[in-house]
Amino acid sequence: MYRGTTSLAVAVAAAAGMTTLVAGPAQAQEECSFYTVVRGDVLSAIASAADVPGGFRTLFDANTNVLESPNLLEVGQVLAIPCADGSLPTGAARVTTASTAPAPVTSAPARALRIATATDYAPFTDEDLPGGGMITRMVERSMQLGNPDQDFDIIFINDWGSHLETLLPTGAVDMAFPWFRPDCDRVENLGPASAYRCTAFNHSDPFYxxxxxxxxxxxxxxxxxxxxxxxxxxxxxxxxxxxxxxxxxxxxxxxxxxxxxxxxxxxxxxxxxxxxxxxxxxxxxxxxxxxxxxxxxxxxxxxxxxxxxxSSHIFVSKDNVFANEALPIINAGLEELRLSGEWFNIVRESIQQTVEN
Structure with missing residues (x-):
């Protein structure tokens, strides 16, 4: 039987100072509230007890400021349980006011950034989805929030392989998303194709x-x-x-x-x-x-x-000076997107649209 998101095993790293949690029934909790993790909790059980639509994935997405992974829970962590309308309870860390620090600028703001993605990867990127998909919407809003004076174009180039093989290295595009980043601190353990993602490219902060x-x-x-x-x-x-x-x-x-x-x-x-x-x-x-x-x-x-x-990121060629100078725009906008709560709303809406379709 296909089980989807009905349960989730918790793998806890004791070396990181975390407590090993044995799967057990979650305490009763309500939507639109806060819940403190106790010994024996697993994310899927917490989501089920609170009737969170979308299960553990929605609960994890609502608490990425607290949780490093849906597989890692730590006793004492305080999780925000989404409200019925998908918003977060008042006082949740994600719904704080974003920093008012000056937006970063590029060395040549008059030149539009060329940002590539591709279709057929719902709900993340797809030409037929509202706004081009979840991460397409995030990238667009991050650019707008990071520096509203920086022009950019998001282009669907549907040959995925060409993004890293030719388009970024030749400068035909400046950025490409959503691409997945290996553990570049252990590049010596990677095969040539995986290591190439570390040695040839720089990366934005993670989008999802x-x-x-x-x-x-x-x-x-x-x-x-x-x-x-x-x-x-x-x-x-x-x-x-x-x-x-x-x-x-x-x-x-x-x-x-x-x-x-x-x-x-x-x-x-x-x-x-x-x-x-x-x-x-x-x-x-x-x-x-x-x-x-x-x-x-x-x-x-x-x-x-x-x-x-x-985690998925925007990639830029290490040889593209303009694109590397523009990465702080993306990162600053993404941070504001998360702090304002808009990031979670985009995730919730995108997953809901996928389920409905």
Whole structure:
């Protein structure tokens, strides 16, 4: 049975000074209030007890100023439980007044920034979505808030691979989004394609932390996998142009697995349905929509023990001086977007539109 967001295991890093939390029932709480994390809490249980629409993902998005990951809870953390209309309770840290520090400027503000994205990545970027999708809306508002005098154009260039391979390196565009950043402090552990994301580009602050899930057919040999080592020997599919650095870190590379990729994002689930792959893994939000579109809700199992997170950013070539000088505009605007509460409203509206469609 496809389980979507019904539960979430908590992985806690004791080395970071966090307390290990054993899954247990969350205390009763109400929407539009604050909740203090106690031992035994998991984010999904807190969201369920408060009837938060969208479950743990909505609750996590509402508390990114407190939570580093949906998998990490710390006793004593105070979480804002969203109100029925999607707003946050009065006094939530996210609804404070943003800094009035002067907006940064670029060295040549008369020249418009060329910012590229692509379509077919709902709810994040898609030409058919309102405002071009969640992160497209965030980028536009961040530019407007960061420096209203800086002109910019957001362009949909639907060959995803060209963004990092040619468009940014040649200066055909100045920025590209949304791209995922590896752990660049450990670049020596990355394969060449993943390391290239660190060595050739600089990055904005994170716009959104995505949840990466693993899926298999219910009843398959991998349905009870508890660690990535349990996938050794599997045929694993991830869409083309997606990052692989998390797979590399988990040693899910040849010859431990047979790696399969497809051009179409939802092509992996067709291969799973046809028995040509054993496991599918990519961003949980579009993956869940692809499962529904394929009519596979009752035949796909989510391997929740393997769930991970990565963050999406704007990338700029290290050789593009103008783009690097403009990055502070994006970062300043993004900070204001988060402090004002507009960031969360964009997330909530975008996810709701995806579910309704």
């Amino acid at each position: 932390e995505i949840i990466v899930d693993y899926y298999t057919l219910s009843g398959s040999d991998y349905a009870n996998a508890q660690s990535t080592n349990d996938l050794f020997g599997a045929r694993v599919c991830r869409p083309e142009a997606w990052f692989t650095f998390d797979l590399e870190a988990a040693q899910l590379v040849e010859p431990n697995i047979t790696y399969v990729t497809t051009v179409a994002q939802n092509g992996c689930f067709q291969l799973l349905k046809d028995g040509e792959v054993d496991v599918v893994t990519y961003d949980a939000l579009p993956a869940e929509e692809d499962i529904r579109s394929a009519g596979m809700e009752d035949s796909v199992a989510t391997l929740e023990s393997l769930r991970g997170t990565v």
